Each structure stands twice: as structure tokens, then as C-alpha cells.
Amino acid sequence: MIAWATTALVVASLLALALASVRIVVGPTHADRIVALDIFLAAGVALAVAASLLTARTVFLDVAIGLALVGFVGTIGWARLVQKADPDDAQEDRP
Known part of the structure; x- marks a missing residue:
């Protein structure tokens, strides 16, 4: 199983x-590329969990937790960078 x-x-x-x-490669906006990088990190976490399941070692779960934390902080950083680069594109008009 x-x-x-x-x-x-x-x-x-x-x-x-x-x-x-x-x-x-195709992403028309920077936000699309940021989401794609986040998917890369999520896939890395999933592969670390798969390695943990296959080898029955918990060290890979530590790697998965570390990747998730670094990925979260990195995604927030990239999102802020894109927002500062083009604030009109990142925010819609607010009332």
C-alpha cells in the first residue's frame, strides 16, 4: 500500500x-512565475515526504518542513518585490 x-x-x-x-516559460506575468516557483517548492516537499515513506526515515520529514518554511518566506518576499516593482498591476482600485 x-x-x-x-x-x-x-x-x-x-x-x-x-x-x-x-x-x-510561458507565464505572461510575474505573478504566474511566482506561483510556478511555489509549485516547485510544493513538489519538493512532496518528494521529500515520498522519500521518507520509502526509506522509513524521519530525516526527510525534517527536510520537508524546512523546505516548506523557506518556500513560504521566499514566496512572500517575491510577492512584495513584484508589488513594489509595479504597484498599479499588483493592486486593484480600492474604494
């Missing part, structure tokens, strides 16, 4: 990586 779940997790992560790669 764990082998089947791990295989499904790896296949789904690789599919997400392929789609995110297309979004990075």
Missing part, C-alpha cells in the same frame, strides 16, 4: 513540476 501511494505521489509531483516549468 505504501509503495502504491509513494508511486502516485512521485508521479503527481513530476506532473506538477512539468506543468510549473511550462508556466515559468
Whole structure:
């Protein structure tokens, strides 16, 4: 059962990586590219969890937690950078 779940997790992560790669290349806006980078990080977390399941070692879960934390902070940083670069594009008119 764990082998089947791990295989499904790896296949789904690789599919997400392929789609995110297309979004990075084609993405018309910087926000699309930021979301694609966030998908890369989420796929990395999923692959670390899959490695933990396959090897029955918890060290990979520590890696997954670290990746998630760094990814969150990085996404916030990139979003603020894009917002400061073009504030009219990042915010809509507020009443």
C-alpha cells in the first residue's frame, strides 16, 4: 500500500513540476512565475515526504518542513518585490 501511494505521489509531483516549468516559460506575468516557483517548492516537499515513506526515515520529514518554511518566506518576499516593482498591476482600485 505504501509503495502504491509513494508511486502516485512521485508521479503527481513530476506532473506538477512539468506543468510549473511550462508556466515559468510561458507565464505572461510575474505573478504566474511566482506561483510556478511555489509549485516547485510544493513538489519538493512532496518528494521529500515520498522519500521518507520509502526509506522509513524521519530525516526527510525534517527536510520537508524546512523546505516548506523557506518556500513560504521566499514566496512572500517575491510577492512584495513584484508589488513594489509595479504597484498599479499588483493592486486593484480600492474604494
